[in-house]
Amino acid sequence: MKLTFPHMGNTYITVKALLDDLGADYVIPPFNIREALETGTRFAPEMACLPLKINLGNFIRAYEKGADTVLITGGCGPCRFGYYCEMHREILRDIGYPMDVITLEWPDKGLKEFLDRVRKIAGSLNICKILKAAKNATDVAIKVDELERLCFYLRPREKKAGTVDKIYKHFRAGVLQVKGSRNIRRLIRETFETLQSIEVDENARPLKVGIVGEIYTTIDSQTSFNIQERLGAMGVEVHRYVTVSGWIVEHMIKKALHLPRDIRYAKAAAPYLGAMIGGHAQETIGNTVLYANAGYDGVIQIYPLTCMPEIVAESILPAIERDLGMPVLTLIIDEMTGEAGYMTRLEAFIDLLQKRREAREFERKGALPWNRCRFGEH
Amino acid sequence: MKTKIGIPRGLFFYQYYPLWKTFFEELGAEIAVSGHTNRRILDMGVKSCVDEACLPVKVFFGHVLDLADKVDYLFIPRLTSVSRKEYICPKFGGLPDMVRHSLYGLPPIIDTEINLRKSGKNLLNAAMDVGSRLNCDKKAVRRALEKSLRAYREFREQVKKGALPPDIIDKRFPVLKKPSDRILNILVIGHVYNLYDNYINMDMLKKLRNNSVNLITVDMIDGCIIDEKAQTLNKKMFWYFGRKAMGTALHVLDRNDIDGVIYVMSFGCGVDSFISDLVEKKIRRKSDVPFIILTIDEHSGEAGFNTRLEAFLDMVRWRYRHEADVSSHG
Numbered sequence: 025m026k027l028t029f030p031h032m033g034n035t036y037i038t039v040k041a042l043l044d045d046l047g048a049d050y051v052i053p054p055f056n057i058r059e060a061l062e063t064g065t066r067f068a069p070e071m072a073c074l075p076l077k078i079n080l081g082n083f084i085r086a087y088e089k090g091a092d093t094v095l096i097t098g099g100c101g102p103c104r105f106g107y108y109c110e111m112h113r114e115i116l117r118d119i120g121y122p123m124d125v126i127t128l129e130w131p132d133k134g135l136k137e138f139l140d141r142v143r144k145i146a147g148s149l150n151i152c153k154i155l156k157a158a159k160n161a162t163d164v165a166i167k168v169d170e171l172e173r174l175c176f177y178l179r180p181r182e183k184k185a186g187t188v189d190k191i192y193k194h195f196r197a198g199v200l201q202v203k204g205s206r207n208i209r210r211l212i213r214e215t216f217e218t219l220q221s222i223e224v225d226e227n228a229r230p231l232k233v234g235i236v237g238e239i240y241t242t243i244d245s246q247t248s249f250n251i252q253e254r255l256g257a258m259g260v261e262v263h264r265y266v267t268v269s270g271w272i273v274e275h276m277i278k279k280a281l282h283l284p285r286d287i288r289y290a291k292a293a294a295p296y297l298g299a300m301i302g303g304h305a306q307e308t309i310g311n312t313v314l315y316a317n318a319g320y321d322g323v324i325q326i327y328p329l330t331c332m333p334e335i336v337a338e339s340i341l342p343a344i345e346r347d348l349g350m351p352v353l354t355l356i357i358d359e360m361t362g363e364a365g366y367m368t369r370l371e372a373f374i375d376l377l378q379k380r381r382e383a384r385e386f387e388r389k390g391a392l393p394w395n396r397c398r399f400g401e402h
Numbered sequence: 403m404k405t406k407i408g409i410p411r412g413l414f415f416y417q418y419y420p421l422w423k424t425f426f427e428e429l430g431a432e433i434a435v436s437g438h439t440n441r442r443i444l445d446m447g448v449k450s451c452v453d454e455a456c457l458p459v460k461v462f463f464g465h466v467l468d469l470a471d472k473v474d475y476l477f478i479p480r481l482t483s484v485s486r487k488e489y490i491c492p493k494f495g496g497l498p499d500m501v502r503h504s505l506y507g508l509p510p511i512i513d514t515e516i517n518l519r520k521s522g523k524n525l526l527n528a529a530m531d532v533g534s535r536l537n538c539d540k541k542a543v544r545r546a547l548e549k550s551l552r553a554y555r556e557f558r559e560q561v562k563k564g565a566l567p568p569d570i571i572d573k574r575f576p577v578l579k580k581p582s583d584r585i586l587n588i589l590v591i592g593h594v595y596n597l598y599d600n601y602i603n604m605d606m607l608k609k610l611r612n613n614s615v616n617l618i619t620v621d622m623i624d625g626c627i628i629d630e631k632a633q634t635l636n637k638k639m640f641w642y643f644g645r646k647a648m649g650t651a652l653h654v655l656d657r658n659d660i661d662g663v664i665y666v667m668s669f670g671c672g673v674d675s676f677i678s679d680l681v682e683k684k685i686r687r688k689s690d691v692p693f694i695i696l697t698i699d700e701h702s703g704e705a706g707f708n709t710r711l712e713a714f715l716d717m718v719r720w721r722y723r724h725e726a727d728v729s730s731h732g
């Protein structure tokens with residue numbers, strides 16, 4: 025059995041750590057998201073959501089490299105993600121790529137079925153080893169997210185443009201050269217050290233933008249035309265609450281163990297969206313409120329066309345925009361989205377945030393911006 | 403003066419109106435329903451709703467606006483789930499919030515959550531919540547609920563026997579053209595709000611019925627059969643409509659009296675994007691019964707729609723004659 029799994033930003037690092045430790049045989053699909061999307065679009069229903077199409081493209085390419093089994097997570101609604109596994113199984117079968125699909129979720133048939141599925145992946149390993157591998161993989165996920173957060177902070181502050189991106193890219197490629205959670209963690213540590221040693225402008229006060237929206241398109245920067253890197257290059261510090269490790273810890277571990285979950289976002293969302301409706305709509309709304317309260321300059325919502333929960337969120341966001349004075353830009357992605365138009369909108373939004381900030385500071389200081397210039401700030 | 407409750411003629415209207423009407427009237431309220439969907443209502447909806455929303459939600463917005471200044475309350479429940487272990491659609495769960503934060507100057511909204519996912523008992527709680535907002539005493543609410551459930555069951559029985567919800571609700575007795583041809587049994591799969599809103603589906607049901615078609619809708623298939631079939635799915639279907647559609651599709655494979663299957667979907671519907679594809683796969687793999695997906699959106703022209711529908715019926719008829727020929731000679 026040769027496994028494969030869908031890409032989503034840095035998840036391949038976590039999954040690699042897990043599968044290496046379990047001693048499983050696997051193929052990582054090629055990293056080119058655009059190509060995957062193109063392939064997937066050919067075979068997926070036209071109105072399926074974008075992540076499904078990209079996943080499908082990933083699987084087809086992985087199959088060609090020898091993979092025969094797909095590993096994905098599932099759910100039980102209300103949004104489409106919970107039925108991805110069945111869609112993949114059926115589509116792959118119809119187009120002549122008969123792959124087995126293992127869904128890591130709590131099956132209707134209960135614990136035994138779940139263990140059977142885990143056995144399929146882990147072979148004869150004992151339960152202790154499996155749990156240890158899961159724990160280590162979780163730790164990798166947490167560390168990778170910390171690393172990403174550090175990049176968010178450094179990009180708008182680096183003295184030499186492009187330094188962070190170079191280190192980050194190097195790290196992402198480097199992961200493929202090592203094996204096992206232990207080596208991956210060492211690589212993460214080293215990358216941390218490299219990043220901490222770069223030259224930064226301590227006095228920089230970059231614009232702060234929160235990213236909210238559907239999980240795939242926000243976590244997978246490539247799908248959204250490398251928005252995180254680009255914002256960084258434009259001198260903007262980004263933040264995103266929804267992360268891979270957050271998903272693992274909050275949605276999988278805490279739920280399974282019935283531990284209290286971090287529901288700050290749900291509380292913040294309550295006046296605007298009174299219930300969990302699926303996907304990440306409640307996070308989108310709640311986190312936008314949290315960003316507003318934390319004094320962020322703006323929020324960007326990203327989601328794939330036809331995404332049901334985010335359409336609900338989009339209808340509500342204008343109310344938050346108005347009540348809390350928080351500018352929100354909504355970017356919708358599908359296979360037809362052109363990069364140029366997308367970038368124009370992004371740049372215009374950042375421009376607006378910059379002007380807003382200047383206007384506010386002008387009000388606060390009572391000084392005219394051109395006066396400040398004349399006194400030698402430039 | 404009686405309190406006036408506005409019920410928009412959209413989304414689950416054709417599924418639950420008899421229940422809602424009885425309930426509110428038993429509690430002494432007066433009901434106002436928005437008009438039948440028309441260009442004006444559609445336009446108002448399209449203008450006030452986010453572009454990305456599906457047509458049925460936009461139409462619903464139009465109906466809300468049609469009622470807004472005529473009523474004391476709007477009844478827009480948060481329909482999270484109407485069946486055990488199932489959901490409807492994220493948009494149903496967020497509907498009152500979408501409406502409240504997109505449209506301004508609305509009367510108060512009765513946005514009680516109806517969530518029967520874990521237990522059907524929650525229905526009573528939901529009824530109590532609605533009752534308390536109208537200052538009704540608990541006993542009256544209980545009585546009203548019982549009575550409305552009875553009305554609902556009666557309504558569903560009628561639908562199962564072949565009456566169409568809009569005909570029952572509007573008390574219409576459709577005059578049908580005499581069949582000029584052999585009567586075809588056509589099964590139509592689609593959300594209630596697409597099937598029974600004549601404006602949205604461009605009078606499709608009437609056109610079918612006037613074309614010597616015996617209509618069978620998802621609602622006319624026995625619920626037990628649907629459930630039994632749906633249970634054979636590899637993974638439990640967690641959408642209420644999805645279960646019904648998939649169960650029906652599988653049931654078609656057991657029958658030999660269905661001449662064709664039409665799947666009506668709205669453009670941009672997340673649920674339909676998956677279900678229509680799965681239904682098509684199930685049917686096409688195991689049977690050669692003609693199958694077509696008709697997509698509707700706010701820009702669909704009636705002419706094109708009619709052409710596709712007629713071509714489909716012609717094909718079904720041709721196939722029938724052809725088969726009849728074969729068998730009579732063979």
Ligand code: SF4
Nearest residue numbers: 073103105303331332
């Ligand atoms: S959250 Fe949106 S994009 Fe993701 S599966 Fe659900 S509908 Fe599709």
Ligand code: SF4
Nearest residue numbers: 456491493671672673
């Ligand atoms: S089920 Fe489809 S048509 Fe109905 S509200 Fe949801 S997305 Fe819209």
